[in-house]
Amino acid sequence: MSQCDSPFIICLLTDENGKLVSTSDPSGLAFTVLCSTKKCLGTDSLTEKNLVTVSIKGYIVVYIQGKEKSSPIPFYAVKHICIDVPKGAFLDFSVKKFHCCGVPVLLENEIAQIDVLIDFETEARSCAYVDVLVQPAESAVCEKILISVLKIYDAVCFNTCIPVIYDLLLSAIIYQYNALSDGVKTEYTNQDELTEYGHEGILSPTSVSYYNLFVNGMLQPNVNYAISEGQLKLLTNDVPEKNETIILTFVTFGQNHGKAVYVMDNKYVTVSDGSKMVFTNNDELVEYGDKGIPSPDAVSYFNLYINGTLQPNTNFIVAEDHLELTTTNIPPTGAMIVLESVVIKDSEDLLLKAEVYAYNAYSNGNKIYTDQEEITMYGTKGISAPQLSSYQNLFVNGVIQPQINYSVQEGRLTLNTIEAPNPRVPITLQFVRVFLS
Structure with missing residues (x-):
């Protein structure tokens, strides 16, 4: 994507609910005085004033051409200003200029994040309400009247720049359960976990987006095992040899703009005959699955494992009912070939690209x-x-x-x-x- 093709991006000030507000709106920028006990010298280097710490909070939303607007994104800053604040006075803040801009960070032709810069100028005034006797204009009464007016003791302008990142990648939490085979049993529990690598045990399959099992480094077909919270059961005829690694990986995705995300993880399994580089649905070992090789248009992303080794994208091409290896060497006879297809959709059945x-x-x-x-x-x-x-x-x-x-x-x-x-x-x-x- 060239610079000229970059999407139109704007960001605007809002309240915490995403409603657009002006800088003068009380629900917009919030200024809070944190401390005013220390002293500082004014610009003339002679006048002693108060060193005041001020926190600034607010929210923005980001609009990207062709996409939904963001949820309200909070921003926060702390500023120190030197201003005269006599006893009984208070600070009043007003924003004179407010500017917000965003620049996309691109990965290939997709936007991974927006780097946002919020820049505004604020005037802080030290004020107090005082009583003043004034003569009414054009009044026959000679008596003066008492009114309350705002007295300004001091004022200072300061600039604030706040960088914010709006992430357009789906967030994920990963966890890995690790154990070693004893060469005998086919069931493993939280008590078998190697706690130097983690101690959360075997997570419930209903609490994560998807999971995988690796035995001695080999990705296992889904039919080879079953898990429930705190328990892994191997369903293979053979038991892993003693001290072979047993690793469960768990991936839990966040939400797509507030919509829940669901994952379907299928594995096409075949075996090399030592001669061919192209595999089709007819080559699938149906005892491990019978869904074939799906179209890339229906999949978020693929992983290819040959003899347990994850392959670079340059090593294979996928089309519907077609897996082609582009490596120089043909996998040896008997090498297991596993094509994992990961489909990520939200609750509205929208396929997420990856x-x-x-x-x-x-x-x-x-x-x-x-x-x-x-x-x-x-x-x-x-x-x-x-x-x-x-x-x-x-x-x-x-x-x-x-x-x-x-x-x-x-x-x-x-x-x-x-x-x-x-x-x-x-x-x-x-x-x-x-x-x-």
Whole structure:
């Protein structure tokens, strides 16, 4: 999207309910004096005045061409002003100029957020009501009358700039349950959780948007297990070998402009014959599912796993009833191929668009990775700022990692593990961005 194609954006002052207000409206900007006990020198460096701390609160809404307006977005600032406030006086505030503008932050052709700048000029006046005797004009009565007038002791103007971010990505909370197989049992509970990685146990499936199970790094078809709050039951004939990892990931999405969000997560499963690169519905292993390969137009995003390894987007093409691998090497005979299709809709059945991108690198034996380590044949976008995604997943040697094991900032991935991965081990940091309607 070129700069000239950017959508028209305006932001306006409102009350907390989203009703448009003027700067003079009492329900608009709220000024509160927090403290006025300290002293300061006036502009002439001779007059001693009061150092006053003022909090400023308000709300704006953002309008984006072709989209719904935002809910009221709160903003807040604290200012310190030097003004003479005699005993018995009070401060009166009036906004002289108010300006609000927004600039879109684009990811591909979608708006991820709006960077808003609120800029206004305020006049603060130190005032008190005093009684004054005045002679009535053109009155035959010689007696003066008493009136109350507003006396201005001092005034000062100050400018306030407040940056605000309006996020257009669907928010998400992720949690990961981790356990190790004992080689015998097929049921796992909260008591089996490795609490050094988390201690919330197995969440209720009705309290999250969707969930996945990885056994020894392999994404499992939905028919291979069942969960309820506090319990995981494996339904496979084979039991995982002793000390193999058992990992449940839970994703809980927020709302789409106040509308609840629902997720359908289907998995197309097939197996490589060692020769072909194109797979269709006829190749599906129907014991794991029979919904085939859906059209991309009906899906928010896809994940492809080959032998448990998440694939970069450059490695495959999806069309309805068609999965094509674009890798140089053909998967070996017997390699499991799992195409996960994630469909995210709101309560009005609106499909939410999404984008996934994976940063790929090989371990260099260290714990810090930057854009310079990216394997550019799979992508060149680097490590994105975490606030520009709904959530992230990290895979080290094909195994999804708990959040405690790493931290992300723009251009930098830091592993928080005791030991660094062995050299040449693949590292994949996936960014999932789900856009609000």
